[in-house]
Amino acid sequence: MVPRAAPAGRRRPHRVTLSSRQALALAALAGVVHTASFAPLNAYWLQPLAVAALVLLLRTATPGQAFVRGWAFGSAWLASGLWWLYISMHDFGGLPAPLAAAAVGLLALALSLYLAAAMAAWARWRSGRPMADAAGLAGLWLLAELARAQFLTGFPWIASGYAHADGLLAALAPWGGVYAMGALATLLAALLVLGRGASANACRLLAMGLLAGLMALPQHFTEPAGELTVSLLQPAVPQDLKFDPERLGANMQALQQQLHAASGALVVTPESVLPIPRDLLDEGYWAGLTAPFRQGDRAALIGTFVGNERDGFVNAMVGVQPGASPDYEYGKRHLLPFGEYIPPGFRWFVDLMRIPLGDQASGHHGASFAVAGQRVRPLICYEDLFGEDFADAVVGPQAATLLVNASNLAWFGRWMVQDQHLQFSRLRALEFQRPLVRATNTGATAVIDHRGVVTQRLPAWQEGTLDATVQGRRGDTPYARWLAAWGLWPLWGLAAALLGAMRMGALLAGRRRVAP
Structure with missing residues (x-):
């Protein structure tokens, strides 16, 4: 043919x-x-x-x-x-x-x-x-x-x-x-x-x-729920000096000065801003650090570790405010593999690295932190990638009106990671139509509104405090409702x-x- x-x-x-x-x-x-x-x-x-x-x-x-x-x-x-x-x-x-x-x-x-x-x-x-x-x-x-x-x-x-x-x-x-x-x-x-x-x-x-x-x-699924002034601390302590015994005292004194100078109704530090577990701190230091928030009209969320050697240490945000006893505690639940917990069979690999407190215990979350008419839901580091873990906190009559992320990305250098994490936080704000504020050690410390727009941001790797007025939101998005119900x-x-x-x-x- x-x-x-x-x-x-x-x-x-x-x-x-x-x-x-x-x-x-x-x-x-x-x-x-x-x-x-x-x-x-x-x-x-x-x-x-x-x-x-x-x-x-x-x-x-x-x-x-x-x-x-x-x-x-x-x-x-x-x-x-x-x-x-x-x-x-x-x-x-x-x-x-x-x-x-x-x-x-x-x-x-x-x-x-x-x-x-x-x-x-x-x-x-x-x-x-x-x-x-x-x-x-x-x-x-x-x-x-x-x-x-x-x-x-x-x-x-x-x-x-x-x-x-x-x-x-x-x-x-x-x-x-x-x-x-x-x-x-x-x-x-x-x-x-x-x-x-x-x-x-x-x-x-x-x-x-x-x-x-x-x-x-x-x-449009949420509506304004009042305003809150916040102060977001960025200490900019290099990671190689964070646990240095020769610099520890100076770093902690600088933190106290920055914390006391902040003027917002809610002052937020980065995660683990105190590298020594709270219960191992000198009692006088913790009392002095938190004294301005035991009276007056300001509250603080301070990043530290809670727990002990026997039960394990928990990466936590401790909330301090006038008239509240005991202090509010939020413990990180979703831990970072190899950096915060050791997967089975990988002890040998983690032992090769010199990471302080590299094997942590999982925390608990409880209720939101109530501040000046707002309900604040803390999130520590990459927990804000797991919206399914906290969707139940942003639905219903007692839902959080503001999300707060505390992170320390100094572990990962100067390039890419800070902007990536900020992008992920923006999407959480979009999904739940809640403002989300970020307090970080070296960046990106920022304020994100309920539309996912970054309204304010500190330059990375510079010490500073970001003061802002944030509008809380109430109401449920469809995503939040079905995610809270069915994951x-x-x-x-x-x-x-x-x-x-x-x-x-x-x-x-x-x-x-x-x-x-």
Whole structure:
């Protein structure tokens, strides 16, 4: 049989064939581009483009190829977004540089296995029906992010939805939260590149319809609940001097002066601003430090450790205010692996590092801290990545009207980590429509309003006090209500429904192929 010639004036499309190494390199490059979509660059539009590039690399891949390419994408994304962990392990933990670099790389590889498995499943189950395949990809992406956020205590740093704290997809925050935002971004990216001809046009129309529907969603669920003046302390103590015995006394005296000079109705210090547990402090020092808040009209949340050697020490915020006895205590519950608790089997690794109080006990939270008509919910360091842990505190008649984060990011150097954490805090404010204020040792000390907008911020790595007036909010967002009631289970259900849509597409495609 003689092949039919192409019609005059038309050329066959030229298909570029990539080698396995080239595809792997492009997947890794797309992962690095994905990281660029987050703070500090805040190029949120790069996030769906990076995912679209990954989809193109997977469109004709076998499940094995999809696993490896998804793994390369995820590993490059997380390694380039978490490289600052090297600083804590090498510069302050004392690990040899090769071992610290290997530890960051292995962590990225391990956390990316969720995404790799999800991409392999997509390659195995895709049907060739663009809309169904796009839905399935979004569902599998959502499953991978939920797994990383919850399994083995969870580590959801730079989950994809955080890139959209700015931009159109932020409108989904009070309805579905950060993981739903990441799933929607994946769905839109897939719709952009899947399909040909009429099916491609239909996919793009669907994407535009989804965005139009998102813009039509109601956005206002909370109302003003009064104002509170706050003073947020930033001592700017370098991490290598924080526990230095020769500097400890001077640091603690400087803290007392800064704390006493603050004028807000609520004064907030960073976490562990007192590196000695409260019960081991000189009684005279603690009494003098807290004396201005035992009378008058000011209150303070002070970062320290509570507990003892037998029961363990808890990273805590201690609230002091006139007429209150005993003092309010909030203890950190969601501990950082390797920095605050030791996972089973890793004692040897943590013992290689010189991290003070590196094996802590989990705390308790109790009620919010009531100050001047506001109800304040403290959060310590990366606890504000886990909205499901404190959603119950922002719903109902006794809900918190203000969120307060106390952090010390000096462990991780000067680049990227401060801006990333600030971006994550902004999304919590958007999800719950609550103002969130941050008191940190070296940055980012800032005030975020209920719309997720940073209204004030101190320069990083400079000693100072940020004075601001914050408007508390009351009312429940839809996301807060269902998250408080059911946790993240509705999102697992959404992922299952999206996967069901893809499987249905595969069944329909199969029936069409066997039809007479």
